[in-house]
Amino acid sequence: MLKFHHCPWSRSSSILWLLEELGEPYEIEIVDVRAPGGAPETYREVQSSKKVPAIEHEGTVITERAAISIYLADAFPRAGLAPAIGDRDRGPYLTSLVYCDSVFDPAVAARAHGLTYESRDYSFGLFEDVVANLERILSRRPYAAGERFTAADTQLASALAFTMGIMKVVPDKPAFVDYLGRLSGRPAYQRATAKDAEMAGKVTPLPFAGG
Numbered sequence: 001m002l003k004f005h006h007c008p009w010s011r012s013s014s015i016l017w018l019l020e021e022l023g024e025p026y027e028i029e030i031v032d033v034r035a036p037g038g039a040p041e042t043y044r045e046v047q048s049s050k051k052v053p054a055i056e057h058e059g060t061v062i063t064e065r066a067a068i069s070i071y072l073a074d075a076f077p078r079a080g081l082a083p084a085i086g087d088r089d090r091g092p093y094l095t096s097l098v099y100c101d102s103v104f105d106p107a108v109a110a111r112a113h114g115l116t117y118e119s120r121d122y123s124f125g126l127f128e129d130v131v132a133n134l135e136r137i138l139s140r141r142p143y144a145a146g147e148r149f150t151a152a153d154t155q156l157a158s159a160l161a162f163t164m165g166i167m168k169v170v171p172d173k174p175a176f177v178d179y180l181g182r183l184s185g186r187p188a189y190q191r192a193t194a195k196d197a198e199m200a201g202k203v204t205p206l207p208f209a210g211g
């Protein structure tokens with residue numbers, strides 16, 4: 001059985017949504033990464049920085065959201081969440097998935113912490129360039145990789161929803177609001193949100209958002 005190491009209302013919530021989209025059986029191991037001192041030291045065996053998410057599948061541990069998303073969508077192709085190798089959407093799909101973690105996430109964190117820097121100082125570049133790029137992409141196509149929903153959308157939409165709606169760091173551009181509106185009605189998204197709400201009482205609350 002697929003095991004999912006998860007903390008409700010955290011970066012691993014995007015993988016919870018993806019798992020719900022896949023419709024395959026999985027079990028959740030709750031990791032309270034917000035507890036004083038973080039996750040238990042034993043969890044380092046699974047994720048070397050004691051962060052969530054992580055999954056275990058057929059004896060293998062997979063960490064990092066982009067890798068987990070690519071792995072799961074390819075391992076369970078029935079859900080049709082990964083453009084196949086050779087499909088013209090495969091490039092934008094992989095780009096979006098990796099961009100979420102290697103560019104968007106650190107650029108938003110830098111902005112949230114008031115870091116001042118030049119684009120060339122860090123590989124993720126400027127926050128303004130990231131916002132402009134996503135606004136351009138989502139104004140041109142309905143989904144992260146093209147005309148259809150993929151695993152890249154569970155990651156991009158989760159990242160946008162949290163940083164725009166809860167952190168209030170990313171501006172609520174119409175293209176972002178429309179995009180999230182398109183995706184938030186998905187049954188798998190609703191199920192994942194309900195599961196997170198149910199599990200939230202079992203871990204340390206978020207320092208902001210009052211919950």
Ligand SMILES: N[C@@H](CCC(=O)N[C@@H](CS)C(=O)NCC(=O)O)C(=O)O
Binds near residue numbers: 011064
């Ligand atoms: N690069 C990791 C980052 C995951 C991450 O930052 N997870 C946060 C959850 S919001 C965490 O576990 N933080 C706990 C900690 O840093 O102690 C990924 O994309 O999977």
